[in-house]
Amino acid sequence: MRTAFAAALVLFAIVALDVRAQEAEITVPPAPPVTLLPTAHPALPARPSDFWFVPSEFPPASTARSELPTQKFARGAKLVDSGDFAAGLALIDAADVSGTPLMTYSRYYRAKALAGLNRFSDALALLDNLEAERQAGGAGYLFAEGAPMHRAELEVARQDAKEAVHILEDLASKPSLTTPEEVWLRLGRAAEADGNRDKAIDAYRKVYYEYPLSLQALDAQSLLARLDNASLADRFTLELARAERIFTARRWAQARAGFEPLAGIATGDDKELVALRLAECDYYLDRFRASRDALQPYLKGASRKAEARFFSLTATRALGDNDTYVAEARALVEEFPHSTWAAETLNNLASHYVILDDDATADDVFKELWRRFPDSRYSERAAWKVGWWAYKNGRFADAAQAFDAGAAAFPRADTRPAWLYWSGRAHDQTGETAIANERYRLELADYENSYYGRLAGKLLASRGEPAVEGTVTIPPVLGADPVPTADVVRQLVGLEMYDAALKEFIRHEQAQHETAPDRFDHLRGAINTMKRAYPQYLAAGGEDLPPAVLEVIYPLDYWPFIDKYAKANDLDPYLMAALIAQESTFTADVRSGANAYGLMQLLPATGRSYAGKVGLGRFTTSMLTMPEANIRMGMRYFKEL
Incomplete structure (x- = not known):
């Protein structure tokens, strides 16, 4: 096991060496040495269970006699969720979870069970207690969303849809909802039950047009088909925005289906936009000739002509006309030198030459891309390609400058371990041994447990150089805000109530203006998510992360x-x-x-x-x-x- 674990620590070497490089004459202008510092990582949790919000110990497998109160509650809650309210209520009543983080959930599920048994007054009393707790400072999904949504559902069952509408309107106005599309869908149904057709249509439209990829959008679509008599022209702005959202999500066929009905009624700038989107969808659906033909009217006088020309020339390349493609690509870059479409064009043009094994010309294009667009999403790739080409061709000063500049500009890039190591090798080749050793030490500080970190460690050891000096320490940084419902999340995870736990965590993440549920996906073995959450796994000391965390990052199955x-x-x-x-x-x-x-x-x-x-x-x-x-x-x- 020790051998396998040691092997795992160096699994993720960066396989990016372009061995097809050929000599190029263009050099990178000389520049002063770049100062590179270790990465400042957030403080790691003090307890292993805090790494991924699981309990320190899971409850043992239970029998009817040995079942813990929390386990009995979990069984009851699952029965309530499945619709077996009487059996679930009996278990919840028998489970004494007072004094535990689950006490609030116990009251909530008891209210759900009572409502399911038509004991509305008792259920309302429990929900009123939860609302009083919320006003006294109770935090988390259950207080902020779960209980109000259930209260609204209960009011509809009691034939008081108007009160349900008031509750859901108030909830829908709140920021950072975990599932806003569900709230709006319920609001629409409550409004419909209240006889307020216009309000119901507005709520259903909110779901269908603003959350088109959600499951709730399918329900909203069928409900709107029954209620909404507005013409396509009246809904044009909404339909266009919906199609744009689907296009942004890269659902090309679905987006095309959204844009196509709009082509005949669009006017002005919208007409151009719809036509371009249809052609772009055709391109992404591998209909290259149809795409290029549709773009012809927009190559010269259109407001989006740079975009139109980009897709036209890219379709031309896909159709095999390489000479025309190169000429059109060069013309676009010269005519729109500051456009993001020029950056896209240069990146694709460089790739075109790489595919043709013309690495010298590709190097020229990568340099141009890096010079013109140093902050583009392709600059990281360009920095690596330029540096490696220079190194392969013996231009070590240029290589060192490129690698150092890349490492400084993109401190979280996947290629940074390679940049630092090969920067050190390049500085060695130019006789700058002291700088080279600094690069190797920095490699160890940030990426000791990577392929290049191990190589750097061997080089320093062979030279009798210290692995780490005072100048390469990681500065302290503040940790993330604590999750106020962390204890509840752990309890729920320990009881395998994952949906409830996830909602609590998402609620916290969205309140912090982050995109959830990225950090919680590790419960399903999400390697990339765990890496993003704990980038220290590559740094010096990364081997001391909890084994459960390392086993997610380094799967050893094969x-x-x-x-x-x-x-x-x-x-x-x-x-x-x-x-x-x-x-x-x-x-x-x-x-x-x-x-x-x-x-x-x-x-x-x-x-x-x-x-x-x-x-x-x-x-x-x-x-x-x-x-x-x-x-x-x-x-x-x-x-x-």
Whole structure:
């Protein structure tokens, strides 16, 4: 186990070396040395259970005789949620959870059960108590949303829909709702029950048009079909905004279906926008010729002509007319030098040359991209490409400058471990040993538990250099705001009441103006989420994170296969593990949009060629999702590249 754990610590090397580089003559202008500092990480939680809001100990498996009160309550709550109110109420009444964080939830579920049994007065009394607690300072989802929504539901059942509307209108006006689309849908239903058709339509429209990707939008759509008699022209602005939201979410077919009915009635600027969006949807749906033809009227005089020309030239490239593509790309960059579409064009143009193995020209384009748009989302990639090309061609001063500039500009980039290490190597080549050693120390401070961190450590050790000096300490930073309902969340997780726990956590995150539920997805094994939550896993001391956290970040399920077949093919097993992490995040049955399967993302044609070579016999596509078979074929294929 110790060997496997040590192996896991170096799984995620950055596999980004462009070995096809050729010499280029353009150099990066000289610049003074860049000062690089260690990354300042938020303070880590003091208790292991705080890393992911689980209890320190889970309750033991229970029997009827040994069942804890909290377990009995959880059973009752699940029965209430399933509609078995009498059985659930009996268990909740028998579960003494007074004095625990679950006391509020016990009252809430008791109210739900009583309402389900038509004991409305008793249920209302409990909900009134919860409201009094909220006004006295009670925090969390249950107080802010759960109880008011149930109170409104109860008022509708009592034939007092008007009161339900008042409750839900007040709730809908509050910021940071966990599920605003659910609140608005309930408001619409309450208004409809109250006979207020216009208010119901407004609420249903809110759901359908502003939350088009939600499940509630499907309900709202059917309800609007029954109530809303407004013409498409009257709804044009709403329909256009809805289609734009779907387009932004990259649902191309669904977005096209939203824009298409608007084309015949749009006027002015909206007409141009709808036409462009339809053409862009066609491009993303691989209808390249139709897309390019539809864009022709908007290439010269349109207000969005840069955007139109970008998609037109990109469709031209997809149709195989490379010469026209390059000419049009260059013309767009020159005519719109400050447009974000110029940045998109340069990035795609550089990729075009990379695909053609014209790395020298690609290097020129990457430099231009970096110079013109130093803050674009492609600058990180450009910095790496420019630096590595310079290093491969012996221009070590230029390489060091590029790597240092990238590491300074993008302190959280995935390529930063590689930048720091190869900056050190480049400074070594120019005789700047002191700067090189500083880069290696910084690599250790921030990324000791990465592939490049281990290489940097070996270099420093071979030189007799100290691994860490006082100048590379991590400055203290304040930790995140505590979650006021953390104890409740832990209790709910321990009882496997995950939906309730998640709502409590989302409520806190949204109140902090963050995008939830990113940090809670680790309950489902979300590797990337855990990395974002605790980037210290790569830094010096990262091996001291709780084992449960490290096991999520470093999944070891397939390490025996990786180690076995990497060594059989004379490959570095850690490098292969990093490649698998990059390709599939260790998901054995994943299939990409390019029809590549499994851990090493192999195409069926590749599998068909290599199954016999590695002794797997007759190939079937299902082999690609079998972990061992995929790794055997993939590593042999990688060796022969």
